[in-house]
Amino acid sequence: MSERLRAVSGQVIALGVALLMGAIIILMVGESPVHVFMTLLRGAFGDQEKIAGTLLQTTPILICGVAACIGLRGGMFNVGIEGQLFLGGFAAAWVGFTFSLPTGIHTLAALALAVAAGAAWVAIPAYFRARYNTNEVVSTILSNYIAVLLTSYFTIFLFKRPGGWSETPPILATAYLPEIFAFSRLNWGLFIGLLLAVGVALVFRYTSWGYGVTMVGSAPKFAEYGGVNVKRQGFVVLLLSGAVGGLAGGVETLGVHHRFMEGFAPGFGFDGLIAALLANGSPVATIVTALFFGALRSGSLLLEVDTTASREIITVIQALIILSVSAQVLVRRRGDSQAGERRWKF
Amino acid sequence: MEILDKLINIALIAATLRTTAPILLVALGGSFTTKAGIFNIGLEGQMLAGAFFAVLGSIWTGSAFAGVACGVAAALAFALAFAVLVVTFRANEVVVGLALNILAGGMTISLMKAIFGTRGSIVGHGIVGLPKVQIPGAQALLGSWAPLVSGFTPIVYVAFIAVPLLVLFYNRTRLGLYIRVVGEKPEAAEALGISITRVRYIASLLCGLLAGLAGAHLSLGYITMFTENMSSGRGFMAVAILIFSNGDPLKVLAGCLLFGFADAFSLRLQTFGFPSYLVLTVPYVVALTALFALSYRARPKIIKETLASMQKLLSTDRNSVPADKNPQ
Numbered sequence: 001m002s003e004r005l006r007a008v009s010g011q012v013i014a015l016g017v018a019l020l021m022g023a024i025i026i027l028m029v030g031e032s033p034v035h036v037f038m039t040l041l042r043g044a045f046g047d048q049e050k051i052a053g054t055l056l057q058t059t060p061i062l063i064c065g066v067a068a069c070i071g072l073r074g075g076m077f078n079v080g081i082e083g084q085l086f087l088g089g090f091a092a093a094w095v096g097f098t099f100s101l102p103t104g105i106h107t108l109a110a111l112a113l114a115v116a117a118g119a120a121w122v123a124i125p126a127y128f129r130a131r132y133n134t135n136e137v138v139s140t141i142l143s144n145y146i147a148v149l150l151t152s153y154f155t156i157f158l159f160k161r162p163g164g165w166s167e168t169p170p171i172l173a174t175a176y177l178p179e180i181f182a183f184s185r186l187n188w189g190l191f192i193g194l195l196l197a198v199g200v201a202l203v204f205r206y207t208s209w210g211y212g213v214t215m216v217g218s219a220p221k222f223a224e225y226g227g228v229n230v231k232r233q234g235f236v237v238l239l240l241s242g243a244v245g246g247l248a249g250g251v252e253t254l255g256v257h258h259r260f261m262e263g264f265a266p267g268f269g270f271d272g273l274i275a276a277l278l279a280n281g282s283p284v285a286t287i288v289t290a291l292f293f294g295a296l297r298s299g300s301l302l303l304e305v306d307t308t309a310s311r312e313i314i315t316v317i318q319a320l321i322i323l324s325v326s327a328q329v330l331v332r333r334r335g336d337s338q339a340g341e342r343r344w345k346f
Numbered sequence: 347m348e349i350l351d352k353l354i355n356i357a358l359i360a361a362t363l364r365t366t367a368p369i370l371l372v373a374l375g376g377s378f379t380t381k382a383g384i385f386n387i388g389l390e391g392q393m394l395a396g397a398f399f400a401v402l403g404s405i406w407t408g409s410a411f412a413g414v415a416c417g418v419a420a421a422l423a424f425a426l427a428f429a430v431l432v433v434t435f436r437a438n439e440v441v442v443g444l445a446l447n448i449l450a451g452g453m454t455i456s457l458m459k460a461i462f463g464t465r466g467s468i469v470g471h472g473i474v475g476l477p478k479v480q481i482p483g484a485q486a487l488l489g490s491w492a493p494l495v496s497g498f499t500p501i502v503y504v505a506f507i508a509v510p511l512l513v514l515f516y517n518r519t520r521l522g523l524y525i526r527v528v529g530e531k532p533e534a535a536e537a538l539g540i541s542i543t544r545v546r547y548i549a550s551l552l553c554g555l556l557a558g559l560a561g562a563h564l565s566l567g568y569i570t571m572f573t574e575n576m577s578s579g580r581g582f583m584a585v586a587i588l589i590f591s592n593g594d595p596l597k598v599l600a601g602c603l604l605f606g607f608a609d610a611f612s613l614r615l616q617t618f619g620f621p622s623y624l625v626l627t628v629p630y631v632v633a634l635t636a637l638f639a640l641s642y643r644a645r646p647k648i649i650k651e652t653l654a655s656m657q658k659l660l661s662t663d664r665n666s667v668p669a670d671k672n673p674q
Contacts, residue, residue: 026455029460124638135589136639137387137440141582142637145630153623168666170385277441310459315452322445323427324435 008322011278012326018321025316033308040314043302047141050151053301058294059186060085060252060265062193064272065279065286066200067244072281073204074237075217076129080122080140080226081245083147088114088246089253092152093260095160096171096253104176111250118246119239123149124302126238130231136238144269152262159260166262177255187255193290197283204283213237245269267315271297273320293318358610360493364568366606367502367611368393372582373591373598374508375556380593381516381551383529385586387443388428390581391450392554396421399453401473401572402461410474410566414501417565418558424450425496425554433546437454447581455574467573475570476500476563480503501563508556512595557581583633601636608632 009098021328023033044054064081071078078084095110152166161169177187204210215223216230216237224230252265271293278292279285296318300311372393397610398419403416424446431437456467462468468651481496505530516522528545535542560580565572583605593599612628 025456026505029456079444128641129637131643135385136386136581138586138589139634139637141387142579142630142634145579146627146634149623149627149630151620156623159622178372270444273444274448308463309458310456310465312452312455312459315448316456319445319449319452322433322441323437323449326441326445327431327435 001165013324014025014325014328016294017324018317020159020307021320021324022313022317025320026309026313029309029313031307036303036307036309036313038302039306040296042297043306046302048181048304049183049296052106052181054291054298055069055293056184056186056256057189057297058291059189059193059255060248060268060288061271061275061293061297063189063196063248063251064245064269065275065290066272067241067248068198068273069279069281069283069286070200070244071239072208072276073217074213074234075220076234076238076241077137078122078140078241079137079246079273080125080143080147080269081244081248081272083140083144084121084242084245085252085269086151086266087117089264090154090168090249091246092175092250092253092259093168093171095158096175097259100172101174103174105265107170107177107254110175110254111247112169113344114246114250114253115243118249119243121246122238122242125143126235126242129238138227147265151260155260155262160260168260168318170228170259170271171254175254176258177251180323185256189251189255192247192251194249194287197287201283216238236285237284245260246301248272271318274318277322280324311342350556356491358498358614361492361610361613362603363496364502364606364610365565367498368507368563369580369584369598369605369609370602371501371508371556371560371583373587373602374505374595375553375560375595375625376513376584376588377512377598378525378552378556379473379546380588381529382525383532383547384432385439385443385548385585386423386550386553387582388442388446389443389578389584390577391443391447391555392424392428392557393564393577393581394420394447394450394454394575395424395575396558397565397643398561398572399456399564400558400564401468401570402457402500404474404570405471408474411568413474414476414559414562417562418555421558421561422551422554425550425557429547429550429552431666433543433550436566451482451575456571457473458572458574466603467571469495469571473566473570475568476566480556485527496654499563499567501559501567504559504565509595509599516595516661521545521548532604583629586633586637590637603630605629605632605668606634616642619623636641 019037023037026033026036043050045051064085066076067081067084071204090108092114095113096106096245099106099109101109119145122140125134125136125139128139129136155167155168159168161167177189179185182246204214210229212223212226213233215226216228216233220230249265249270252268253260272290275285275289275293278289296314300314303309303313304311372389375392376389396416399420400413400417402413404410404413406416407413428442428446431442432439446517446539458468466508476499478497479500514522514525524540525548526533526543527538528540528542532542533553535545561577564576564580584602587601587605589596591601608629612625615621615625616626
């Protein structure tokens with residue numbers, strides 16, 4: 001327990017260091033840090049609509065974060081969640097505007113294709129990672145660029161809404177994810193994300209498959225001697241991670257935009273990865289970190305209105321948080337440097 | 347007609363050399379860290395910071411070369427941060443690299459908004475681009491072939507001259523040898539009394555130097571402007587090249603020429619009316635295909651090569667390192 005307490009306190013101190021550095025950068029761009037942070041807070045939690053807005057931003061970050069967690073647990077860096085998100089989003093929209101199906105079934109069909117698209121998009125990098133040990137970080141990053149351009153091509157050249165602006169036709173109402181409140185676009189996607197996070201955590205905790213994945217991630221030799229097919233499992237882990245990434249895109253399309261637009265969800269994939277890293281690969285802790293980043297994002301919308309600072313200042317803060325968390329040895333005892341070395345390796 | 351074809355071909359090759367230069371520089375920078383045993387995914391961010399601060403420096407001082415110096419300084423700062431976190435604090439290099447990339451992206455956009463009050467791009471404002479070097483006599487000697495050797499910005503020449511220099515550096519200098527030893531057999535380096543920390547710091551900073559030049563080429567070379575995320579994945583392509591070239595300068599050059607060609611060719615396709623979105627994927631598709639194809643081909647060789655290079659390394663160690671130590 002004290003181990004866990006120390007880990008959490010280390011995370012909090014790292015967070016403080018990052019916010020301090022963020023404050024310095026905010027001063028550099030000519031704004032008052034207090035004003036900026038208060039604006040962020042107000043933009044994130046100011047009234048019930050703002051809170052709903054924060055949860056709306058949290059949803060895709062959470063689902064992407066769970067996708068990243070699955071990979072991280074199995075020792076895989078799926079940096080391609082962004083691309084899987086875009087393809088999943090497009091696939092869901094395509095089902096949504098092409099077919100007409102009964103309510104509910106339509107949504108499920110669209111989500112299923114989004115999941116399939118995400119998994120399919122990561123399949124080739126996953127295969128080469130598992131079979132030939134081709135670095136998955138680089139291959140998934142590069143595939144992001146292709147995914148974004150490809151979905152733009154689909155949207156603008158093949159399925160453009162007549163008279164529309166780089167967007168597909170709207171999906172049918174039968175495929176919508178139901179909204180929770182009348183005053184916000186917040187929808188059932190949030191529940192999907194929460195269920196997913198808890199479900200994945202339970203799988204890792206209570207099934208032998210989940211144990212095997214964690215073992216492959218933390219001690220591949222041990223897992224191999226224990227009879228785990230490391231290669232096949234690596235492939236499956238990346239595929240599942242990609243599938244969840246695709247689901248995130250589907251949820252975003254069916255719940256929020258109701259169509260696919262060029263650049264519909266910029267940066268959610270990376271935010272999810274960062275949230276998962278900050279949560280140390282734990283899906284349940286990712287709920288908290290995703291909420292934090294969702295609040296930052298939501299608050300940044302008001303930031304753009306009320307201050308001269310750009311909303312990208314929050315990406316700076318996020319990056320600083322990850323950097324200071326990754327250097328946590330700073331705040332630990334010297335003897336612990338080994339633990340620092342193994343951070344993020346699970 | 348034939349002459350016209352030829353001209354277009356020469357123009358295409360010249361364009362290839364131009365587009366190869368930034369990726370070549372950043373990949374050669376990455377070869378230092380690769381050889382030193384660091385997986386440096388942060389190249390992209392260093393390049394982006396270099397591009398942005400090169401533009402800033404150019405506007406502030408009114409001199410392109412001072413701009414380049416500013417860009418290099420910014421990239422060095424990022425490289426230093428990378429080294430501090432990865433080498434001294436032993437943080438995970440993938441995490442640090444990715445975070446620094448995100449930092450570079452967010453910081454450049456935030457600063458752009460703060461300084462110029464705009465989003466998207468910086469154009470005008472008195473940005474001074476790099477001059478083009480006309481090699482005297484090239485026109486007279488080579489005629490229509492002259493564009494292949496003359497009329498590039500200085501950074502392009504630096505990029506291509508760096509290739510043989512790096513070959514010499516790795517094979518003929520003590521620091522080059524140290525970097526290789528630290529990367530391939532850190533235990534041996536330690537036993538020889540080489541400071542792994544110091545060598546990795548030097549490698550990271552050398553990497554930042556070249557990545558900064560690459561960034562400056564992007565924003566002050568042939569187009570004098572800065573746009574959001576203008577490095578557009580070139581740093582990641584460089585990492586792909588580094589993986590299958592293992593950081594060997596000549597193989598890096600070969601890989602980079604391939605990408606430069608893909609880049610130049612895709613630009614040309616665009617002018618012929620192919621959908622730009624598909625055309626723009628070409629360099630990334632080429633990078634991925636090369637990465638996968640070469641890792642497939644290299645599968646039985648990986649083990650053999652590792653053994654061979656270890657043997658070679660051990661024998662070089664025995665021959666040259668004690669000789670180097672003598673002056674002490």
